[in-house]
Amino acid sequence: MKRTTKKAVSILAASALLALTLAGCGNDTTTTDTASDTTEDTSASTLSGAVATNGSTSMEEVMGVLTEQFTNDNPDVSVTYDPTGSGTGIEAAANGTADIGLSSRALTEEETASGLVGTEVALDGIAVIVNADSPVADLSVEQIAQIFTGEITDWSEVGGDAGEIACIGREANSGTRDGFESITDTKDACVLSQELNSTGAVIQAVASSPNAIGYASLSAVEGQEGIKAITVGGVACTEETVKDGTYEIQRPFVFVTKEGTELSEAAQAFFDFATSADASELISGAGAVPVA
Template identity: 70%
Template sequence: MKKIFATLLALTMVMAMLAGCGSNNAAGDANADNSNNTQTQEPVETTLSGSVSTNGSTSMEKVIGVLSEQFMTDNSSVTVTYDATGSGTGIEAAKNGTCDIGLSSRALKDEEVAGGLVGTTVALDGIAVIVNADSKVADLTVEQIAQIFTGAVTDWSEVGGDASAISCVGREAGSGTRDGFESITGTKDACVLAQELTSTGAVIEAVKGNANAIGYASLSSVEGQDGIKALTVGGVACTEDTVLDGSYAIQRPFVLVTKDGAALSEQAQAFFDFATSTAANDLIKAAGAVPVAK
């Protein structure tokens, strides 16, 4: 009996020792797991925040609008603002640092580049020559357009329309659209305008309201508009394809303006990189302009 009792006691002690070892091993394994988890934990990603200010061309409104909307959707802590002041003001704002990125609907001039500015083309835009929807005129050459805007041709009957005095509508001095139009047609400082307006939208409305009017506006602003029609120029319609292949004569670039050697803020640089990447191409097309990123 004593032998049986001793045997049972010994077995009990061995089992207790084994249980203790198992507990210690489990604790050790758990500690090892926790240690491994701590070592492999990935760092928390930082997100962009703050604001990006853009200033300039009224013709770039749709393009900047869609790019800003998508960028803010992707970066919810960033606000992109747009001040539609005209190309000249936007270029000056980029120069004096009152905005992050200036917007110009014309290429920078030599003196502006020499003054420390950099222009990056984000898209191309056709400048559509527009008349009232009821006009009989459908096509003009660049030469005829120049003659009309300089006053050499003053009656629609001279270019295939009904006999009536032509009313020329244009943009204000400093407008990128005006600069592009006058540079291409050779009418710089020679246009005779019945109305000189401060926005693309105002030009479109003026032509809608006057059966004898002719004006010019960005392709992206003209598409889908009632009450006006875009003329073909030398037989070529103003479309994305003809602007991109260069067959449409009256076109200009949409330009992001920055200061040479001056670093943008992190959020402004991210917006700039997005706007000039292929990721923005479909958005630019949807806004009626022609993307250039490849």
């Protein structure tokens, strides 16, 4: 009887030792797997570097949302935006001082012949704006052209209160000006009271002058106080009317690169993101019309 008990104890002890040994092996395997997983995660490549963009002031809202999202997703990448105007941005892409030039007009045949490549990121309506207190609510493209060329000089001629019209426009190398003048057929013929070098300056000038009229990007006009965007030929400047083409005064937002010049990994990643369908909602939220 005593022998049987001693034998049972021995069997139980051996079983317990075997269980501990197996458990130890299991723990070793788990530790090895975890370590392997950790090594695998930390060895994953992380995008880093700097991306320099330069150009159109009208693209400020769009560039703001694209840059914010991209750098949130890629915290080791910095994206700079220098709002110098479309002409300067195109030149920066040509001479390599920017990774990506920004233009609020399509490239000319001469520019593409020189090796520059334009990629549309979005479409933008050029809103015609007047002071918020102006009674004028609608003008035709023809009337707008007549006003900016000096053929119509008083608001009473187009249904407003008597008063000399003050035309506010952009500087010579502005993509917004180029788009506006091309569409209204007023190139090199505008008579301006003020010629300003940014979208914000035009909006401020119109807001501070009861008799002013100007033009600015749809994406920059929305939510601004002191001004109102008039309808053109009865059509409001909205994302929908720009997309379907019923609003006549519109132009593209363009990324400009140089053919044969390879972008850095970070710059290429930003370019790919900005021109993809993933960026569409962001572009729309910034007041422009996505094309992807």
